[in-house]
Every structure is written in structure tokens, then in C-alpha cells.
Amino acid sequence: MDLEEDIRSLQLDSAEDINGVVNPEDEKPDVDNFDKIEDEDPKQEVQAQSVEAEPKAKDKEIPPVQDEEDEHMKKRHLNVVFIGHVDAGKSTTGGQILFLSGQVDDRTIQKYEKEAKDKSRESWYMAYIMDTNEEERVKGKTVEVGRAHFETDTTRFTILDAPGHKSYVPNMISGASQADIGVLVISARKGEFETGYERGGQTREHVQLAKTLGVTKLLVVVNKMDDPTVNWSKERYDEIESKMVPFLKQSGYNVKKDVSFLPISGLMGLNIKTRLDKSHCSWWDGPCLFESLDSIEVPMGDPQSPFRMPIIDKFKDMGTVVMGKVESGTIKDGDSLLIMPNKDHVKVVAIYIDEKRVNIAGPGENLRVRLSGIEEEDLLSGFVLSSAANPISTVTEFVAQLQILELLDNAIFTAGYKAVLHVHSVVEECEIVELLEQIDPKTRKPIKKKVLFVKNGAIVLCRVQVNNVICVEKFSDFPQLGRFTLRTEGKTVAVGKITAI
Ligand code: GTP
Ligand code: MG
Numbered sequence: 001m002d003l004e005e006d007i008r009s010l011q012l013d014s015a016e017d018i019n020g021v022v023n024p025e026d027e028k029p030d031v032d033n034f035d036k037i038e039d040e041d042p043k044q045e046v047q048a049q050s051v052e053a054e055p056k057a058k059d060k061e062i063p064p065v066q067d068e069e070d071e072h073m074k075k076r077h078l079n080v081v082f083i084g085h086v087d088a089g090k091s092t093t094g095g096q097i098l099f100l101s102g103q104v105d106d107r108t109i110q111k112y113e114k115e116a117k118d119k120s121r122e123s124w125y126m127a128y129i130m131d132t133n134e135e136e137r138v139k140g141k142t143v144e145v146g147r148a149h150f151e152t153d154t155t156r157f158t159i160l161d162a163p164g165h166k167s168y169v170p171n172m173i174s175g176a177s178q179a180d181i182g183v184l185v186i187s188a189r190k191g192e193f194e195t196g197y198e199r200g201g202q203t204r205e206h207v208q209l210a211k212t213l214g215v216t217k218l219l220v221v222v223n224k225m226d227d228p229t230v231n232w233s234k235e236r237y238d239e240i241e242s243k244m245v246p247f248l249k250q251s252g253y254n255v256k257k258d259v260s261f262l263p264i265s266g267l268m269g270l271n272i273k274t275r276l277d278k279s280h281c282s283w284w285d286g287p288c289l290f291e292s293l294d295s296i297e298v299p300m301g302d303p304q305s306p307f308r309m310p311i312i313d314k315f316k317d318m319g320t321v322v323m324g325k326v327e328s329g330t331i332k333d334g335d336s337l338l339i340m341p342n343k344d345h346v347k348v349v350a351i352y353i354d355e356k357r358v359n360i361a362g363p364g365e366n367l368r369v370r371l372s373g374i375e376e377e378d379l380l381s382g383f384v385l386s387s388a389a390n391p392i393s394t395v396t397e398f399v400a401q402l403q404i405l406e407l408l409d410n411a412i413f414t415a416g417y418k419a420v421l422h423v424h425s426v427v428e429e430c431e432i433v434e435l436l437e438q439i440d441p442k443t444r445k446p447i448k449k450k451v452l453f454v455k456n457g458a459i460v461l462c463r464v465q466v467n468n469v470i471c472v473e474k475f476s477d478f479p480q481l482g483r484f485t486l487r488t489e490g491k492t493v494a495v496g497k498i499t500a501i
Pocket of ligand 1: 084086088089090091092093124125127140141142143162163164165185224225226227264265266
């Protein structure tokens, strides 16, 4: 954890933004092509927990499995990450969803209204449902990825509310790497869409990261439609959509199949749970946010494949509890598993989804798992709870196909290049030790000439080394455990996939 903290604090000293509006056609490599190669009612307070949440009082005893039938197995579960530029309204929209789904009562809202007012942040009260810590409330900015749950008729959702501020991109990466789908929140307010969309704005960076991190479907919500500078203007909505489409395509999204747009007001709660009333907006007759979320089809992982759950966080609570998302396979009460890379043998004592104890859980579930056989001190985030018969691979070196996005000051990329590697919940310093071959982005074929260095936009096969043993897989075997990003000085410089270990 310490190293991770260090790395994160290094990244907080990120280089300043490069401003200037950018023509979406003129830069940034096409990630698509890259992909082709391959009152305190305590209940209310629990709604949004940060990923690093402390154990709740109710964990203190191990309740029996309430649900013998494991009801949860009948309704699909999706992780939705809320992404987008700072102040776009991610936390407000997330909070509103919880309010509209009946999880936060009026009294709590009134309390937040007062608290927000006392902090001179009147309009932030809805965001306080998701932004639970003092720093977040004082500054009006999400820092840690907030977590909350809600259900529709067909789906159980976990909301992961990412921070938009550029200093916290590593936290956003961690949130997005657990997500199945993304809600990209864009502010329609005059000037705000523009700032988020500029080079260096997080609308861009988040979209590219989300795609690289395996968020295959995006719902783009054009928010703040109620703002006086917008007033539900169709022209403004169309302008934003028309500017976003080419950029989303360029980032690798198939806009027709994988992306949909809708106008909302997170603050007013409009077009979220129910469709828009004509009195608010005469031109929109499309779905509301809940409907859109419900109808998204996402292929789920294979419940039969070997079990893998990267550990995001851990704490002591009547034994050791680990948190994470099941990337593949199935976990059952009483299972004997391994914690990799250290090969510690552990036994599953209890499995929790939200606050509920269950017998069994499959791919895509966000879990807390109580284990025996290991001390909390012996775990680090980035370790992986694995099938004992078929554990995850461990490496200090691997071969990867990298796409160089944008190097700092247009530097060149050679052997010896050092960066911070983010792969599932691992954050680790790495070095490129050898460039093996360059790949022609157009033909997808290797270029025969020996490669000593490459520049922005290049695709290159290289050997990557890390100082500590890490758990990864080949992209072709477990995409989610084999795709990564490289960052230097707080900027994403390359994305990659592991081709050989
Ligand atoms: P970060 O976590 O810092 O990235 O910001 P965020 O995207 O979570 O934004 P947040 O929800 O904190 O909202 C930022 C500001 O925008 C607050 O003042 C909100 O009240 C305001 N806001 C959010 N949604 C709406 C909306 O639909 N309409 C209007 N008028 N204001 C909104
Ligand atoms: Mg926020």
C-alpha cells in the first residue's frame, strides 16, 4: 500500500494542462484500430461508501446466509462507472439516482442541503450523497471512487462515482477498471462542455481510459440541461452530440452499437427515473436514464473459468476481509483458494454482496470476502484471489503490444523508458527493457526494420519489466487482467495489452 501511496502522490504533481481547443480529427491515435489487433439513520450513510471504506458496524457478526436460493443469481449485476470532466455532475446524478430509487429520504436531503449551505456550496447537496468525506464536501470534488447500489426491474447496479479532477486520475482508473459500462457525464452549461472537451480536459482522457480499461458500452448523458445558459436547448444538445461522436469513434467506440446519448438534469432529477415531460422538453421522446441502463446488453464473464478476483482493498474484521470484483469464475462458501502472487492458502469463510451474505457469486459481482488463513498485513491491493488448481500467472517481465498515445513534450520512446503501470488493481513502476518490433498502424503488419525508438501514435511490441512480482494474464486469455495503461507524471502516455508472459 505504501508504494502505491507514493506513486499516487507522485502523480498528484501532474504537469499542467495544455490548453487550446482541439480538432478531434487531427491528433490522438485511433485506439479502435489498436483494439482490432488485438439523521442519522445509519442505513442512509451506507449508501455511498468509498472504495477504501472502513468496515461497518453491521459486519461485526457473521449473519447466516439469508437467501438460500441465492436470489441475486437470478438478476444480472452491472458495475457502472460515472466518468467525465470535473464538476460535470457525476456525483449529483449518482446521488439523484439513489434518491429517486428510494434509498435516501427527504430528511437526509434536508440535512445535506443545510450542510452544503453552511459550506457555501448550496447546489452541491445532491452530490453529498455520493461525496461522503469532509474533504470532498468542503472542496466540492470527489476524490475517492464512491460506491453505491440500486436496482431496476432487470438489473442490480453498482455505481462507481469516479473523480473528475485530473489529480485523481489514478482513482478514476481504478474505478473504471472494475466497470462493465460507463456513464459519461457532460455538462451542457455554456463554457463547461468546451473546457472538458479541450486537450487536457478529462472528458477526453476519461473516454480513452475507459475504452482501454474494458468499458465497452457508454451512455453519454448531456447534463445540466436545466441550466439558464441551456434551458433544454435542442441546438446545444445537438452541438454536443455532433462534437462527441467523431471523438468517441476515434477513441475506439462503435457509436451506433455501443454508445447512446440522452439529455438529463441530474440536479432536478429529470429524465432519470421517468421520461421527460413535454413541459420541460418538447423535442426529446427517447428513453430516460433508468430505461437506457436497463436495456444495455453486456457479455458477462464465464462462470466456469478459473476463479480470479483482484483485491482492491482489505481490512480486519473478525478475520481478514478482501474487496474486489470477480473477473472470472465462481466463488462459493468454504472454497479453498490461493492469494497470489504469494501462494498463500486461504479458505472462504463468508461472501457478501452489498450487505447481504450469499453462498455463491459469479463474474461481475462486487464482493467482500472474509478469509481465514491470512493476515490483513500480508495482503496488498493488486494481489489476486485465485483458483488453487489454476492460479493466475505471476511475472516480473512480460511482452506487450503498446500503443503510444502522447508522450510528454513529444519525447521519444526507447528502451529504458520508465513509467507507472496500471493493470487491474496493480500500480507498479515499470521499465521498457527492449523494443521488439514496430507494427504498421495501417496494415497491422510488423515493420521489418529494427526498431530503436518510436514516437506518438506508434504501435510497438516490447518487453516490460517490473521490480516486484505482479499477477497478470495474457490479454487473449483474460482481457481484463491483461490490458494496462502506462502513465508518467500524471499523464497517460500509452495503453497496452499483454501478449506473452
Ligand atoms: P467531481 O467529482 O469534482 O469530478 O465533480 P462531479 O462531476 O461529481 O460534479 P458534482 O456532482 O459535484 O456537481 C458539480 C456542480 O454542478 C454542483 O454545483 C452541482 O450542483 C452542479 N450540477 C450538477 N448537475 C447539475 C444539473 O443537472 N443542473 C445544474 N444546474 N447544475 C448541476
Ligand atoms: Mg463527484
